[in-house]
Amino acid sequence: MPIKYEKVHCKTVLGNLGVLGTRFWTRHCFDPYSNCELNCAYCSTSTIRHTDMGESSANVCAKTNAPQLLKAELNRLRAKGVVSIGLAMDAYQPIEKNLRLTRQILQILKDHNCPFAIGTKSDLVLRDIDIISEASKKSPCLVSLSITTLDADLAKLMEPSASSPKSRLEAIRQLSQAGITTGVWLSPVLPFITDSDENITSIIDAAIKNGAQYILCGALDMRSPTGVLKFLNTHYPALIPKYEYLYKKTDGSYSYYPIESYLYDLYRRFISHCKRQKVQSYMPHFHTRNQALIFYIRNSQSLGEFIPLINYLSPSQEILQTINLRCKIKGLKRSALKTLRYFPH
Numbered sequence: 001m002p003i004k005y006e007k008v009h010c011k012t013v014l015g016n017l018g019v020l021g022t023r024f025w026t027r028h029c030f031d032p033y034s035n036c037e038l039n040c041a042y043c044s045t046s047t048i049r050h051t052d053m054g055e056s057s058a059n060v061c062a063k064t065n066a067p068q069l070l071k072a073e074l075n076r077l078r079a080k081g082v083v084s085i086g087l088a089m090d091a092y093q094p095i096e097k098n099l100r101l102t103r104q105i106l107q108i109l110k111d112h113n114c115p116f117a118i119g120t121k122s123d124l125v126l127r128d129i130d131i132i133s134e135a136s137k138k139s140p141c142l143v144s145l146s147i148t149t150l151d152a153d154l155a156k157l158m159e160p161s162a163s164s165p166k167s168r169l170e171a172i173r174q175l176s177q178a179g180i181t182t183g184v185w186l187s188p189v190l191p192f193i194t195d196s197d198e199n200i201t202s203i204i205d206a207a208i209k210n211g212a213q214y215i216l217c218g219a220l221d222m223r224s225p226t227g228v229l230k231f232l233n234t235h236y237p238a239l240i241p242k243y244e245y246l247y248k249k250t251d252g253s254y255s256y257y258p259i260e261s262y263l264y265d266l267y268r269r270f271i272s273h274c275k276r277q278k279v280q281s282y283m284p285h286f287h288t289r290n291q292a293l294i295f296y297i298r299n300s301q302s303l304g305e306f307i308p309l310i311n312y313l314s315p316s317q318e319i320l321q322t323i324n325l326r327c328k329i330k331g332l333k334r335s336a337l338k339t340l341r342y343f344p345h
Contacts, residue, residue, distance in 0.1 A: 004059045006062070007062050007064045009063070010066055013069045014070070027082060029083070030084070030085060030105075031089040032062065032096075032101040033101070034060070035047050035058045035059065035061060036088075037060050038090050038162045041158045041159070042158065042190065042220055042224065044224035048227075060095055062099055064099070067105055071112075081321075082115045082140070082321070083115070085102065090120050092120045093122065096124060106132065110135035114139060115140045117142050119144045129175060132180055133180055136179060137179075140324050140344070141180070141181070142180070143175050143183075144185050145172050145185070147165055147186060149165065150202050175211075176210070176213070177211065181213055182213060183214035183281075183344065184203065184216070185216050186204070186217045187218030192239050197273070200273055204274060213281060214283075215279055215281070216282070217266070217270040217282070219258055221256050245259075246258040247259075256287055257291075264298070264299070267295060281341075283311060283343040286312065293312070308343070320340060
């Protein structure tokens with residue numbers, strides 16, 4: 001289906017969301033675009049909408065007045081918090097090449113010394129390496145590249161309009177060499193497709209070799225079951241009963257995350273690989289704090305192995321973020337965050 005674009009005006013940019021759940025410690029979250037033309041098979045924000053009646057398409061909406069609004073809102077802020085960019089929709093999807101909305105937003109954040117976190121599947125982020133590098137010298141800023149597999153053919157099947165895994169690794173290398181805090185979201189992990197030890201280990205190894213400083217692992221969520229099931233039916237029909245076992249509830253609907261026995265096994269293996277490959281900072285993503293608590297109680301064999309749990313709990317999340325944003329003594333900050341196993345978001 002041809003991609004259609006629409007320019008829209010938004011009413012606000014920085015909604016005060018507080019500390020978000022267990023994955024992102026960002027006070028604010030903003031996506032310059034609505035809907036995403038990368039059209040990943042597992043995504044709920046794709047321009048291709050799957051229904052029982054077939055497929056329909058949605059426009060990519062560009063929030064063209066966002067830079068002007070952002071400048072005004074930052075001037076009114078009493079205390080700056082991390083702004084997450086590209087949380088739901090990729091901020092570097094193809095339309096960004098021409099509109100440059102994300103670049104304008106980053107420039108404004110830099111000028112206001114406001115920390116930000118970028119998540120993307122696109123090597124287009126390298127275009128803005130100048131702004132990100134300058135911003136990183138004044139505020140804790142970071143870039144996360146999502147990598148689900150190193151198999152170029154499989155990646156093209158799952159993420160048809162995203163940059164190749166090789167291009168994403170090259171982006172990680174260049175960002176890291178520029179002194180920017182850079183990491184990998186090994187997410188989403190698709191059961192029985194990308195959850196093998198071989199795939200997980202290969203991504204971790206490639207990420208570290210290219211300069212990634214942290215790795216987050218997240219299992220596939222089923223916010224978009226129709227799209228996922230269509231993908232499976234086309235390419236992996238034999239896996240549908242297995243997915244139904246992992247995700248389907250007794251009422252016929254699908255749960256957000258797979259059953260906990262699968263989730264905990266996946267994350268045990270992920271952590272084991274990270275330790276074996278001497279990754280300095282890693283974290284499994286849980287949907288709830290209770291899941292994180294149960295996981296660490298069951299799998300920690302010493303007091304030290306409980307420490308990462310601090311990253312999931314309140315108010316420790318807020319305390320760690322405050323240390324990262326406010327502490328001016330770099331040596332003390334680095335030592336404290338390392339001791340408390342702070343995970344950068």
